[in-house]
Amino acid sequence: MQMLADLTERQRFLLNLIVREYTETAQPVGSRNLVEKYHLDLSPATIRNEMAVLTDFGYLRQPHTSAGRIPTEEGYRYFVTHIVYQADLPEAARHTISHQFYQARQDVEQWMPLAASILARHSRAASLVTAPHAERARHKHLELISTQGRQVLMVLVLTGGEVRQQLLTLAEPVTQKRLSEAAAALNLACNGKTTEEIAALPPRADALEKDILTLILADMNRDEQRLSGEIYLDGLTNVLSEPEFLGSDDARRAIRLFEERSLLQNLLMRVMPDSSVGGVQVVIGGEGKWEELKQCSVVLARYGMPGQATGMLGVFGPTRMAYSRTIPTVRFMADLLSGLVSETIAGEENEQ
Amino acid sequence: MQMLADLTERQRFLLNLIVREYTETAQPVGSRNLVEKYHLDLSPATIRNEMAVLTDFGYLRQPHTSAGRIPTEEGYRYFVTHIVYQADLPEAARHTISHQFYQARQDVEQWMPLAASILARHSRAASLVTAPHAERARHKHLELISTQGRQVLMVLVLTGGEVRQQLLTLAEPVTQKRLSEAAAALNLACNGKTTEEIAALPPRADALEKDILTLILADMNRDEQRLSGEIYLDGLTNVLSEPEFLGSDDARRAIRLFEERSLLQNLLMRVMPDSSVGGVQVVIGGEGKWEELKQCSVVLARYGMPGQATGMLGVFGPTRMAYSRTIPTVRFMADLLSGLVSETIAGEENEQ
DNA sequence: TTTTAGCACTCTCGAAGCGAGAGTGCTAAA
DNA sequence: TTTAGCACTCTCGCTTCGAGAGTGCTAAAA
Numbered sequence: 001m002q003m004l005a006d007l008t009e010r011q012r013f014l015l016n017l018i019v020r021e022y023t024e025t026a027q028p029v030g031s032r033n034l035v036e037k038y039h040l041d042l043s044p045a046t047i048r049n050e051m052a053v054l055t056d057f058g059y060l061r062q063p064h065t066s067a068g069r070i071p072t073e074e075g076y077r078y079f080v081t082h083i084v085y086q087a088d089l090p091e092a093a094r095h096t097i098s099h100q101f102y103q104a105r106q107d108v109e110q111w112m113p114l115a116a117s118i119l120a121r122h123s124r125a126a127s128l129v130t131a132p133h134a135e136r137a138r139h140k141h142l143e144l145i146s147t148q149g150r151q152v153l154m155v156l157v158l159t160g161g162e163v164r165q166q167l168l169t170l171a172e173p174v175t176q177k178r179l180s181e182a183a184a185a186l187n188l189a190c191n192g193k194t195t196e197e198i199a200a201l202p203p204r205a206d207a208l209e210k211d212i213l214t215l216i217l218a219d220m221n222r223d224e225q226r227l228s229g230e231i232y233l234d235g236l237t238n239v240l241s242e243p244e245f246l247g248s249d250d251a252r253r254a255i256r257l258f259e260e261r262s263l264l265q266n267l268l269m270r271v272m273p274d275s276s277v278g279g280v281q282v283v284i285g286g287e288g289k290w291e292e293l294k295q296c297s298v299v300l301a302r303y304g305m306p307g308q309a310t311g312m313l314g315v316f317g318p319t320r321m322a323y324s325r326t327i328p329t330v331r332f333m334a335d336l337l338s339g340l341v342s343e344t345i346a347g348e349e350n351e352q
Numbered sequence: 353m354q355m356l357a358d359l360t361e362r363q364r365f366l367l368n369l370i371v372r373e374y375t376e377t378a379q380p381v382g383s384r385n386l387v388e389k390y391h392l393d394l395s396p397a398t399i400r401n402e403m404a405v406l407t408d409f410g411y412l413r414q415p416h417t418s419a420g421r422i423p424t425e426e427g428y429r430y431f432v433t434h435i436v437y438q439a440d441l442p443e444a445a446r447h448t449i450s451h452q453f454y455q456a457r458q459d460v461e462q463w464m465p466l467a468a469s470i471l472a473r474h475s476r477a478a479s480l481v482t483a484p485h486a487e488r489a490r491h492k493h494l495e496l497i498s499t500q501g502r503q504v505l506m507v508l509v510l511t512g513g514e515v516r517q518q519l520l521t522l523a524e525p526v527t528q529k530r531l532s533e534a535a536a537a538l539n540l541a542c543n544g545k546t547t548e549e550i551a552a553l554p555p556r557a558d559a560l561e562k563d564i565l566t567l568i569l570a571d572m573n574r575d576e577q578r579l580s581g582e583i584y585l586d587g588l589t590n591v592l593s594e595p596e597f598l599g600s601d602d603a604r605r606a607i608r609l610f611e612e613r614s615l616l617q618n619l620l621m622r623v624m625p626d627s628s629v630g631g632v633q634v635v636i637g638g639e640g641k642w643e644e645l646k647q648c649s650v651v652l653a654r655y656g657m658p659g660q661a662t663g664m665l666g667v668f669g670p671t672r673m674a675y676s677r678t679i680p681t682v683r684f685m686a687d688l689l690s691g692l693v694s695e696t697i698a699g700e701e702n703e704q
Numbered sequence: 705t706t707t708t709a710g711c712a713c714t715c716t717c718g719a720a721g722c723g724a725g726a727g728t729g730c731t732a733a734a
Numbered sequence: 735t736t737t738a739g740c741a742c743t744c745t746c747g748c749t750t751c752g753a754g755a756g757t758g759c760t761a762a763a764a
Contacts, residue, residue, distance in 0.1 A: 030727050043737050048728070066727045066744045108503065109519055141528065143495050147509050151460065155507055157499050165507075165517075167461055176493065237608045246598060256589050382756050395708050400757065418714045418756045 007057070012083060014050050015059055019071050019079045023320050026243055028068030073285040073319065076297070080282050080323050089328040093122065101336060111340065112232040115313060115333055120235025123299075123326040125317030126258065129232045130268070132304045132311035132341050134162045135275060137220060139190040139198060144179040144212070152179060156216060162309070164219055174208065182209045186216070195220045231261055244318045250294045251318065257292060258316070267292075268300070268312055275310050277302045277338060280331050285319045297321050301334035304341045313337065359409070364435060366402050367411055371423050371431045375674050378595055380420030425637045425671065428649070432634050432675050441680040445474065453688060463692065464584040467665060467685055472587025475651075475678040477669030478610065481584045482620070484656045484663035484693050486514045487627060489572060491542040491550060496531040496564065504531060508568060514661065516571055526560065534561045538568075547572045583613055596647055596670045603647045603670065610668070615644075620664055623650065629658045629690060632683050637671045649673050653686035656693045665689065 007015065017038060021029045031047040034040065040047070051069055054060045059075035062068070071079065089097075097118055104110040112129045119127035137158035145153040150173050156164045186209055190198050199217055204210040236258060245251045257263050267290070272281055281300045286293035297319050304310030313333055315326050359367065369390060373381045383399040386392065392399070403421055406412045411427035414420070423431065441449075449470055456462040464481045471479035489510035497505040502525050508516045538561055542550050551569055556562040588610060597603045609615050619642070624633055633652045638645035649671050656662030665685055667678050 028727090032727075044727090045729095045737050045739095046735085049736085052729080062728085064744060066729095066742080068727065107519065107521075140499075141497050143497055143507070145493050145495055145507065145509055145515075147492075147515065153507070153509065153515055155495070155497060155505070157497055157505065163497075163499065163505055163517075165515075167459065169459075234611070237604075237611050240592070240604065240607065252589075252592065255592065259586070259589050380756090384756075396756090397708050397710095397758095398706085401707085404758080414757085416715060418758095419716075420756065 007054075007078075007082075011050055011054060014047065015054055015071075015075060015079060016083050018051075018054075018060065018069060019075065019083075020324065022070050023322050026320060028063055028070050030068035033068070071320075073287065076284045076319065076323070077282075080284070080327065084324045084327060085280075087324060087328050089332045093329075094332060097332065097336065101340070105340075108344075111337070112230070113234070115337060116232040116234035119313065119315055119329060119333060120238060122329040123315040123317065123322065124235075124238050125315050125321060125326065126233065126235045126239045127313070127315050128234075128258075128264070129313040130311045131230045131232075132162070132309045132337070134158050134309040135307055136194055137162060137309075139193050139216075139220075142183050142187050142190070142212075142216065144183040146174070146176045146179055150174075154212070154215065154219075156219060158220070166215070166219060168212075168215060170208075170211070178208070182206065182212060185209055186212060190216070231264060233258055239317055242318050242320075244295055244320065248295060251296060254292055254294070254296045254316075263292075271298065272300055272302060272312060275302060275306055277304060277306045277310055277334070280327055280334070281314075282323070282327065295319055297323075299323070299326050299330050301330050303334040303337040305338070309341055311337070311341075359406075359430075359434075363402055363406060366399065367406060367423075367427065367431060368435050370403075370406075370412065370421060371427065371435075372676065374422050375672050378672060380415055380422050382420035385420070423672075425639065428636045428671065428675070429634075432636070432679065436676045436679060437632075439676060439680050441684045445681075446684060449684065449688065453692070457692075460696075463689070464582070465586070467689060468584040468586035471665065471667055471681060471685060472590060474681040475667040475669065475674065476587075476590050477667050477673060477678065478585065478587045478591045479665070479667050480586075480610075480616070481665040482663045483582045483584075484514070484661045484689070486510050486661040487659055488546055489514060489661075491545050491568075491572075494535050494539050494542070494564075494568065496535045498526070498528045498531055502526075506564070506567065506571075508571060510572070518567070518571055520564075520567060522560075522563070530560070534558065534564060537561055538564060542568075583616060585610055591669055594670050594672075596672065600647060606644055606646070606648045606668075609644060619644075620652070624652055624654060624664060627654060627658055627662050629654045629656060629662055629686070632679055632686070633666075634675070634679065647671055649675075651675070651678050651682050653682050655686040655689040657690070661693055663689070663693075 014034075017034060018029050021034065021037070031044040031051060034047055035042065035044050051060060054075070055062070055069065058072055059078055060069040061072050063070065100114060100118065101111070104114050112131055116127045116129045119129070139156075140159055141157040143155040143157075145155065147153050147167070150170045152168045152170055152174070154166050154168055156166075158164070185206070186204075189201060189204075193201075195217060198213070198220075204213055236255070239245060239255070245255070257267060270290075271283060279301070283290065283293065283298045283300070285295060285297060295318060296316065298314060298316050299321075300312060300314035302310050302312050313330065315321075315330055317326070366386075369386060370381050373386065373389070383396040383403060386399055387394065387396050403412060406427075407414070407421065410424060411430055412421040413424050415422065452466060452470065453463070456466055464483055468479045468481045471481070491508075492511050493509040495507040495509075497507065499505050499519070502522045504520045504522055504526070506518050506520055508518075510516070537558070538556075541553060541556075545553075547569060550565070550572075556565055588607070591597060591607070597607070609619060622642075623635060631653070633650075635642065635645065635650045635652075637647060637649060647670060648668065650666060650668050651673075652664060652666035654662050654664050665682065667673075667682060669678070
């Protein structure tokens, strides 16, 4: 078996056809069927010869002698990198999607679920979107609100429009007035500063302010290693009705990933550790490294402004996924969200 | 076929056994098996006679002649109302659960996901918990925070510790200072007032304040009809591995309910329209009324303080659900959360 | 009157057997 | 280089069949 061979134009064309046919029907594709369905100007025998070559190269395999061919993981990989990667989303789809976002442009909160829903519908698989998360966030505004007894709601607004909130329990009850004063003092001291700069400040004289500051720092740091908490999911049911998820336990187990957010976060961090924006990452069938992704594929991209605020979005489905729809959609959505994020950030800089 | 007949002690006992056996094995239960497994002091023939009676009453049925019996929906209903309804959760389980909540007592935000997780684990099915939602909420504190350009984060704290936030887009940019002033003025005017009282106030002179007030009222009203937005889910994968969800399309479709939150909200409103706290509601196999719940059952309860703040929690699974575990767990969790909510509210009243 | 032993009967389920169909690889001719 | 022809292989769906489980009924025992 040879590997990494260059394919002829015709072989590429056939591989393309076979992958598309298989992703559609979930059935091994045979030579005669292929000729008939696509009205090829070749005889089944010729196709068989080419198929034999592609099988030799490791791009196709037969579930058993005398069944049709199905793509191997390498076959999908070739298909993705050499055939479909550069494809663009059709103009009509781009238009529709842009329009949907235009309608929701005021309500930032809607962006993530909308993106997830669009991804799910277009890829007919499960989708996930994480909120954009400022990488070098600066303090913008702090608010402390007494809710009940010793419980205080801390709302922290960072540059980039990111809002964090946390419920604190203080050692003893404090009046709203006292809280407001503390917040005002801290706002004055921290305004426009990064985590490092805040950390370098001389310790606060006031005990309450000191405690709060510690919590602010912890909160700003927390999400620099981890992902921001919110992950928006959609389209799980798409994937549930696929035959591979009905039959195989392996695949079914992968769905647990989506339920346990912590597992999902972990996976995202492992697949896309760096924060560069631009490429679409495709993990096919786990590729040896991801035991839990056997029989599944993931198409991921990072969006936003590198170094400032980025998030991730992607699609999860069976290895036999419609990459030719999914990859362009993921890329387009990433670009679109990047645009929205940079508009937001630009607006903010003008403001100052 | 007679209906609504009174059962003898022994018949009740057998129905009990059969339901439990079937929920465990998912196989029709036969007379001989039952005798052997539970060492009954009766012959299979006697059991068969009793089974025939129970079948006549409509509590059991046979998938086909000469298979064992399985409970009908009426059978489950009898089991639930006459046999298992009063059962208590074992002391050990109650203790463990209380302990888990004790450990998380500071962090109110953790209550809902914790409750969902416990419900899912104990019932081995899917669970859902909605956040408690104040029914006659009073205004406690308003905060307006400029995030970026014309976007303003409104944080509204109501009595009961409920926090609502919404991102507003104003007609034109406004400074943080101006926002703080508006918030201060509104806080003064609205403090401790209910929606109705606020609505009855004379209109604000200031245009910004007037706009904000309109939004506050809308927001306070919004959730009095609908459920509060947050629904916490857990344990979906438990239910996915049940045989009825692998085989039947009906059951699989029910899972979509869990993905589309709006469908789920709708369902909850229909199943539990009133706000009385105390009972556990059990919907078995849709009971004719809920087409989308064929083959599924739902065990729901409302918790909180009626008239003040209530939420819902429950379990979703196949009709063949372990009611004898699920119902006591749901009831116990509802009581427990009710306790937590009333503590919160009591604490608040002392404060005033 | 209630319980049970015995028995005939019914139905499912898995194994085995079998033939059709789809697909392949190879060879030799176009 | 392509293709027609052919022998071969393997799956899949269908049928058959017997074992096993379970029932209902009857008549005897308690």
